[in-house]
Amino acid sequence: MKTIGVVGCGLMGSGIAQVCAQSGYKTMIVEVSDELLKKGIDGIHRGVQKGIDKGKLTADQAKQIAANLQGTTKLEDVDECDLVVEAVIENVDEKKRIFTELDRITRPEALLATNTSSVCVIELAAVTERPDRVLGLHFFNPVPVMKLVEVVRTIATSDETIAQGREFVASLGKQPITCPDTTAFVVNKLLVPYLLDAVRMLEQGQVTREDIDKSMQLGCGYPMGPLTLLDFVGIDTTYYIANIMFDEFKNPRYAAPPLMKRMVLAGHLGKKVGRGFYDYSK
Numbered sequence: 374m375k376t377i378g379v380v381g382c383g384l385m386g387s388g389i390a391q392v393c394a395q396s397g398y399k400t401m402i403v404e405v406s407d408e409l410l411k412k413g414i415d416g417i418h419r420g421v422q423k424g425i426d427k428g429k430l431t432a433d434q435a436k437q438i439a440a441n442l443q444g445t446t447k448l449e450d451v452d453e454c455d456l457v458v459e460a461v462i463e464n465v466d467e468k469k470r471i472f473t474e475l476d477r478i479t480r481p482e483a484l485l486a487t488n489t490s491s492v493c494v495i496e497l498a499a500v501t502e503r504p505d506r507v508l509g510l511h512f513f514n515p516v517p518v519m520k521l522v523e524v525v526r527t528i529a530t531s532d533e534t535i536a537q538g539r540e541f542v543a544s545l546g547k548q549p550i551t552c553p554d555t556t557a558f559v560v561n562k563l564l565v566p567y568l569l570d571a572v573r574m575l576e577q578g579q580v581t582r583e584d585i586d587k588s589m590q591l592g593c594g595y596p597m598g599p600l601t602l603l604d605f606v607g608i609d610t611t612y613y614i615a616n617i618m619f620d621e622f623k624n625p626r627y628a629a630p631p632l633m634k635r636m637v638l639a640g641h642l643g644k645k646v647g648r649g650f651y652d653y654s655k
């Protein structure tokens with residue numbers, strides 16, 4: 374593989390594009406407008422500059438990233454790509470529309486991947502003529518830092534596609550694990566019930582939020598406690614994922630606690646809005 378397309382340059386797409394460009398791939402980023410494209414690419418350059426300031430990236434690497442990145446607002450411009458990673462909003466209809474288009478635009482041998490957290494990958498593969506070459510590549514936030522990528526195999530993905538996906542992930546300096554195409558894959562299937570249990574414990578009112586967080590930090594060595602982590606991820610995002618998991622498995626472990634629903638309704642969505650389990654307004 375030499376050229377990679379990344380559709381969507383938000384939180385995840387910008388990180389995925391950065392690590393691709395940094396690893397020597399010609400990388401074509403697609404966004405919906407010039408304004409959002411500029412915002413996404415500026416964000417990448419700011420992140421790279423931070424990396425230089427912290428001594429994690431060199432000026433030469435920054436030059437390589439800039440030279441390898443290209444942006445466009447036309448999906449047709451990914452026609453030469455060997456792999457396209459879709460990282461647009463978590464909306465199944467929008468993703469299906471993009472996969473239909475990508476199937477038409479790209480060469481038949483190109484691989485098509487989605488970074489979805491909760492959509493069934495086979496639902497996207499099914500709108501293409503190449504379901505054997507469609508896979509999930511589930512990166513973690515922040516992409517330049519987090520080492521894991523879940524390589525998702527649907528019931529139609531070929532062995533060769535999985536091997537190529539894993540090889541690509543390794544070439545980015547990351548570690549692949551292969552997962553089945555079941556809702557939430559591996560990490561979220563373990564992480565989400567843990568986060569929901571922390572909210573249930575808070576709801577019972579016998580332990581303070583600070584003590585819940587301190588327990589997991591000091592008792593288990595986690596870098597942050599579950600309620601702080603929820604504030605970082607977004608209460609709405611986790612609520613949305615939990616609902617999808619509950620719909621799929623009907624397992625009470627995945628049922629969102631009532632407090633989460635009320636926080637979402639109140640707009641207490643976490644750090645991004647200045648208020649979640651903690652106050653970030655200052």
Ligand SMILES: NC(=O)c1ccc[n+]([C@@H]2O[C@H](COP(=O)([O-])OP(=O)(O)OC[C@H]3O[C@@H](n4cnc5c(N)ncnc54)[C@H](O)[C@@H]3O)[C@@H](O)[C@H]2O)c1
Nearest residue numbers: 381382383384385386403404405460461462463489490514
């Ligand atoms: N946020 C996370 O922590 C996280 C982690 C793993 C996976 N994901 C998944 O990654 C995907 C993207 O999430 P995000 O957090 O980066 O969202 P985001 O809202 O930050 O970015 C999505 C971007 O896609 C763009 N977009 C929408 N439609 C488009 C189109 N037709 N063509 C090109 N660009 C388009 C939007 O303009 C936006 O900039 C979702 O599927 C999400 O489930 C998110």
